[in-house]
Amino acid sequence: MESYERDTxxxxxxxxxxxxxxxxxxPGRYRLVVSRACPWASRAVIVRRLLGLEDxxxxxxxxxxxxxxxxxxxxxxxGKDPVLGISRLREAFEKRQPGYERGITVPAxxxxxxxxxxxxxxxxxxxxxxxxWRPYHRDGAPDLWPEPLRDEMTEVMDVVYHDVxxxxxxx
Numbered sequence: 071m072e073s074y075e076r077d078t079x080x081x082x083x084x085x086x087x088x089x090x091x092x093x094x095x096x097p098g099r100y101r102l103v104v105s106r107a108c109p110w111a112s113r114a115v116i117v118r119r120l121l122g123l124e125d126x127x128x129x130x131x132x133x134x135x136x137x138x139x140x141x142x143x144x145x146x147x148x149g150k151d152p153v154l155g156i157s158r159l160r161e162a163f164e165k166r167q168p169g170y171e172r173g174i175t176v177p178a179x180x181x182x183x184x185x186x187x188x189x190x191x192x193x194x195x196x197x198x199x200x201x202x203w204r205p206y207h208r209d210g211a212p213d214l215w216p217e218p219l220r221d222e223m224t225e226v227m228d229v230v231y232h233d234v235x236x237x238x239x240x241x
Contacts, residue, residue, distance in 0.1 A: 079172055080191035081163070085179065087202045093188050095202055097126035101153055101190065103162070103178045105141055107134035109234070110192045114177035117196045122208020127130065127199075128153060132176060139176040162187045163193060193227075 085093040085100060102118060104111035118127060130151045132141035140160035143151040150157050159178060163170040166186035178190040187194055200215040213224070 080175075080194075081166060081187055082191040082194060083188050084194060084198055085202060087196070087205065093209075095206070097206055098128070099148075099182055100127055101174055101180045101182050102127050102129045103132060103141075103151070103154075103159055104129060105132040105134060105176045107185055108176050110175075111177040113196055114192060114199070117199050117214060118189070118236070119212065121199060121211045123199065123203060123206055126203065126206040127179075128182075130154060130180075132159060141176055153182060154185060156185070159187075161185070163190075176208055178231060192239070193231075 083093055085095055087095050089095075102114060104115050106112070106115075115129070115161045117119065118124065118129065130131070130143065130153060131145055133144040134150075135144050136141045140158035140163075142158055143149060143156065146152055155161065156162060158174075159176065160174050162178070162180045162185055163174055166188075175190045175192075177192050177195060179188045179195060180186065181188050197215065200213075
């Protein structure tokens, strides 16, 4: 297999229950932005659904159209996300960091009041949904990060990351 290394220089602020990084967990404050065309975004979509976070964390879906400028909200009426009011995800990255030069990636979580991307660090994002958002999990939500299985899960996730998800970009 051809080698591929994903740019992992994410905007990696965390949304935490105690707000220690400046972004406290608050139902309705954030929007998860995904595209069904992205395998990494699928993980966040599945985790959100399994934990029952739909009422706490809204979700915007960008279309499969992605060019050098950004993911586009071309599935929404008028070509704009109805909550964020933007046509391209780049706008939220630029609000966070003017002149942002790295890739505009999904999944990303956007702070709705400011319109700024908080994070696009998808591995940490899903872990935080497991742990920091626990008070908002649905009754009976599964433990997606059980202590006895963490080492094995980490090994499997590494293989999936390198050999499956990055395969999209090798093709």
